[in-house]
Amino acid sequence: MKVFATRVIPAAGLELLEKAGHTVIQWAEPRELTTDERINFCKESDALLFAGGNKIDRPLLEHCRHMKVIGLLSVGYDNVDLKAATELGIQITNTPGVLSNATADTAFLLMLSVARKAFYQHKRILKGEWGFSTPTANLGIDVEGKTLGIWGLGNIGYVMAQRCKAAFGMNIIYHNRNRNEDAEINLQARYVSFEELLQQSDVLSVHASLTHETTNKFNMEVFRQMKPTAIFINAARGGIHNETDLIAAIEDGVIWGAGLDVTNPEPMQPDNPLLQMPTVAVLPHIGSATLETRNAMARVAAENIIAALAGRPVLNPVNHLYAL
Numbered sequence: 001m002k003v004f005a006t007r008v009i010p011a012a013g014l015e016l017l018e019k020a021g022h023t024v025i026q027w028a029e030p031r032e033l034t035t036d037e038r039i040n041f042c043k044e045s046d047a048l049l050f051a052g053g054n055k056i057d058r059p060l061l062e063h064c065r066h067m068k069v070i071g072l073l074s075v076g077y078d079n080v081d082l083k084a085a086t087e088l089g090i091q092i093t094n095t096p097g098v099l100s101n102a103t104a105d106t107a108f109l110l111m112l113s114v115a116r117k118a119f120y121q122h123k124r125i126l127k128g129e130w131g132f133s134t135p136t137a138n139l140g141i142d143v144e145g146k147t148l149g150i151w152g153l154g155n156i157g158y159v160m161a162q163r164c165k166a167a168f169g170m171n172i173i174y175h176n177r178n179r180n181e182d183a184e185i186n187l188q189a190r191y192v193s194f195e196e197l198l199q200q201s202d203v204l205s206v207h208a209s210l211t212h213e214t215t216n217k218f219n220m221e222v223f224r225q226m227k228p229t230a231i232f233i234n235a236a237r238g239g240i241h242n243e244t245d246l247i248a249a250i251e252d253g254v255i256w257g258a259g260l261d262v263t264n265p266e267p268m269q270p271d272n273p274l275l276q277m278p279t280v281a282v283l284p285h286i287g288s289a290t291l292e293t294r295n296a297m298a299r300v301a302a303e304n305i306i307a308a309l310a311g312r313p314v315l316n317p318v319n320h321l322y323a324l
C-alpha cells in the first residue's frame with residue numbers, strides 16, 4: 001500500500017515500511033506543501049506519516065476518510081483535530097516513551113544554560129566582548145540543592161526530575177492531573193497545588209501537553225506568583241506560555257529568566273527581544289532531535305502504520321484523548 005510522509009523520514013522507519021511491502025512517498029522539498037498538494041497526496045495514499053507541517057484539520061481529514069491510520073512522528077498530538085479524525089474513523093497514533101530521554105536532556109541543557117547565562121556569554125565572545133573579567137562579573141546562579149517544580153509529570157517530566165535529582169540533589173515538587181506514585185517513591189517527589197508549585201520552584205519546568213486547558217497558562221498573573229530568582233523552562237509547546245508576558249516578566253525582574261525549546265509562533269523571528277536577554281536560552285524545537293531518538297520514533301510510527309494497514313490493533317492510539 002502507499003504511505004505518504006510529509007518529510008523525509010529517518011531510515012529505520014522507512015526500512016520497516018518497505019520491508020512490510022509498502023511504497024513510501026516522501027516530501028523532500030525544503031518548503032511546506034501547499035494545501036492542494038497535501039490533499040492530492042492524501043487522496044492517493046492509504047496512510048499518512050505526519051513528520052511535520054501545517055495542522056491536520058477537519059478539511060484535510062475529510063480527504064483522508066479512506067485511510068485507516070495517520071501515524072504522527074511525535075508524541076504531541078495537538079496538531080491534529082482528534083475529534084474530527086475519530087468521527088471520520090481514522091486512527092491517530094503517536095510515539096511516546098522513546099523520546100523522553102532526549103527531550104528531558106534538552107530541558108536540562110536549557111536549565112543550566114539559563115542559570116549560567118551560557119548562550120549570552122557565547123554571544124559576547126563572538127562580538128569580541130570577552131573583555132576584562134572581575135570576580136563580580138558574569139555571575140549566574142547555582143541549581144545544586146534547589147527546588148525543581150515539574151508541571152505535567154508524565155514520561156518526559158519524570159526523566160527531567162530524575163536527571164536533576166541525580167545530578168544536583170534537587171528537591172522535586174510537581175503538579176499534574178494525577179498523582180505519580182513512582183516519582184513520589186523513587187524521587188521523593190512531593191505533589192503540590194499549582195499555586196505552591198509557582199511559589200516554591202527555583203526552576204519550573206513545563207512538560208504538559210498543549211490542550212485548551214494548558215494554552216496560555218503561563219501568563220503575567222502566573223509569573224507574578226513565582227520567585228524573582230525563578231527559571232522558567234518550556235520544552236513542551238510554545239502555546240503554553242504567553243510570550244508578551246514572558247518578555248515583560250523577565251525585563252521587569254518578575255522572574256530571573258527562561259529556557260525555551262518551543263516558541264509561539266515557530267520559527268521565532270531573529271529580532272525577538274528574548275534572543276537578546278542574558279538570562280534567556282532559546283533552541284529551535286530540537287527536543288527529540290538526536291540520531292538515535294529520531295530513528296526510534298520513526299520505527300514506532302512505522303510499526304503503528306504497518307499494524308493498522310494489516311488490520312491489527314495499533315500500538316499507540318491517541319484518538320481517545322481528544323476530550324482532555
Ligand SMILES: NC(=O)C1=CN([C@@H]2O[C@H](COP(=O)(O)OP(=O)(O)OC[C@H]3O[C@@H](n4cnc5c(N)ncnc54)[C@H](O)[C@@H]3O)[C@@H](O)[C@H]2O)C=CC1
Nearest residue numbers: 076103152153154155156176177207208209235236287288
Ligand atoms: N520539545 C520537543 O521537541 C518535544 C516536546 N514534547 C511535548 O512534551 C509533551 C509531554 O510529553 P510526554 O511527557 O511524553 O507526555 P505524557 O502524556 O507522558 O505527559 C504529559 C503530562 O502532562 C499532564 N498534564 C496534561 N494537562 C495537564 C494540566 N492541565 N495540568 C497538569 N498536568 C497536565 C498529564 O497528566 C501528563 O502526566 C508532549 O505533549 C509534547 O507537546 C514532546 C516531545 C518532544
Ligand SMILES: O=C(O)C(=O)CO
Nearest residue numbers: 073074075076099288
Ligand atoms: O514529539 C513531539 O511532540 C515533538 O515535539 C517532537 O519530537
